[in-house]
Amino acid sequence: xxxxxxxxxxxxxxxxxxQGRRVTDxxxxxxxxxxxxDTHPTAERVYxxxxxxxPRVSLGTVYRxxxxxxxxxxxxxxxxxxxTRYDGKVGSHHHFRCSTCGRIFDLDEPLDRRLEERVxxxxxxxxxxxxxxxxxxxxxxxxxxxxxxRQRGR
Amino acid sequence: xxxxxxxxxxxxxxxxxxQGRRVTDxxxxxxxxxxxxDTHPTAERVYxxxxxxxPRVSLGTVYRxxxxxxxxxxxxxxxxxxxTRYDGKVGSHHHFRCSTCGRIFDLDEPLDRRLEERVxxxxxxxxxxxxxxxxxxxxxxxxxxxxxxRQRGR
DNA sequence: TTATTATTAGGAGTGATTCGCATTACTGAC
DNA sequence: GTCAGTAATGCGAATCACTCCTAATAATAA
Numbered sequence: 001x002x003x004x005x006x007x008x009x010x011x012x013x014x015x016x017x018x019q020g021r022r023v024t025d026x027x028x029x030x031x032x033x034x035x036x037x038d039t040h041p042t043a044e045r046v047y048x049x050x051x052x053x054x055p056r057v058s059l060g061t062v063y064r065x066x067x068x069x070x071x072x073x074x075x076x077x078x079x080x081x082x083x084t085r086y087d088g089k090v091g092s093h094h095h096f097r098c099s100t101c102g103r104i105f106d107l108d109e110p111l112d113r114r115l116e117e118r119v120x121x122x123x124x125x126x127x128x129x130x131x132x133x134x135x136x137x138x139x140x141x142x143x144x145x146x147x148x149x150r151q152r153g154r
Numbered sequence: 155x156x157x158x159x160x161x162x163x164x165x166x167x168x169x170x171x172x173q174g175r176r177v178t179d180x181x182x183x184x185x186x187x188x189x190x191x192d193t194h195p196t197a198e199r200v201y202x203x204x205x206x207x208x209p210r211v212s213l214g215t216v217y218r219x220x221x222x223x224x225x226x227x228x229x230x231x232x233x234x235x236x237x238t239r240y241d242g243k244v245g246s247h248h249h250f251r252c253s254t255c256g257r258i259f260d261l262d263e264p265l266d267r268r269l270e271e272r273v274x275x276x277x278x279x280x281x282x283x284x285x286x287x288x289x290x291x292x293x294x295x296x297x298x299x300x301x302x303x304r305q306r307g308r
Numbered sequence: 309t310t311a312t313t314a315t316t317a318g319g320a321g322t323g324a325t326t327c328g329c330a331t332t333a334c335t336g337a338c
Numbered sequence: 339g340t341c342a343g344t345a346a347t348g349c350g351a352a353t354c355a356c357t358c359c360t361a362a363t364a365a366t367a368a
């Protein structure tokens with residue numbers, strides 16, 4: 001887990017306080033945890049990580065706060081079949097999903113807004129955003145011919 | 155529901171038979187139902203539609219067959235938060251998701267394979283496919299300012 | 309410090325999906 | 339056509355991610 005962008009997280013949490021919400025340890029640590037990694041963790045995984053710093057935290061609290069933080073735009077959700085994954089990187093970006101090990105990688109491929117305009121003019125829809133999901137095998141899995149680490153794990 | 159592409163479905167089911175699976179009414183009707191619509195139905199919705207033609211069908215059978223047909227590549231799955239949706243259009247194509255009414259529309263925007271090559275060369279991953287998801291409001295919802303039909307429905 | 313009230317822990321509840329198993333019904337061999 | 343073998347079904351029970359309820363706790367404002 002990379003160094004947590006604490007200052008940035010504090011600023012974000014301050015915006016919560018302005019809306020009458022409170023800043024608890026649980027809430028702060030959950031936000032920092034998700035923002036400090038690019039592994040798109042599930043709620044269960046966030047729970048286990050947060051528990052290391054806040055041992056009394058409950059799973060329900062993790063779910064509740066992930067939901068709240070997502071609603072507030074501080075986190076993003078990623079539907080992944082059985083689980084919901086959370087993404088600390090809130091701005092538009094693309095993903096690569098390894099079909100062997102199941103990991104999801106961030107890509108820094110630039111967004112092409114012209115795509116949105118084209119779809120908008122062809123369909124008459126209001127297009128606000130788009131996201132590309134690439135599929136295949138990540139470098140590690142391609143090399144080993146076996147799932148490299150955790151298999152389709154959380 | 156559009157006219158079902160029966161002949162085509164039969165051909166697909168024949169490929170199942172070659173693998174030692176059997177072609178039952180339930181299986182055939184489920185495949186035809188999903189392939190005959192572009193509404194990306196949930197299992198529950200498939201169940202209700204199929205029941206009209208095969209009244210004794212059970213929900214478990216619908217789930218079992220949707221899964222099987224997906225594994226055989228005759229259908230595709232679409233993770234949609236709470237539900238799994240099914241797509242009878244198996245080839246690569248893009249989607250537009252209306253954030254007001256929740257409907258998912260097929261787009262005929264062409265695939266740009268150069269994107270895949272670019273990601274592959276930048277990351278060292280084996281890129282096999284990609285899919286773009288556009289977000290916004292569909293024409294009907296944009297017009298009415300209210301969810302136009304079923305709200306985030308199945 | 310105190311009052312107010314959002315938040316929490318923990319457990320019960322929910323809802324989509326899967327599983328187990330007795331029964332049914334394709335299919336191929338005779 | 340009959341029969342054996344076995345895939346598939348129906349139905350209820352089980353699973354599992356997630357949400358909800360409630361009494362207890364703790365952040366905040368005065």
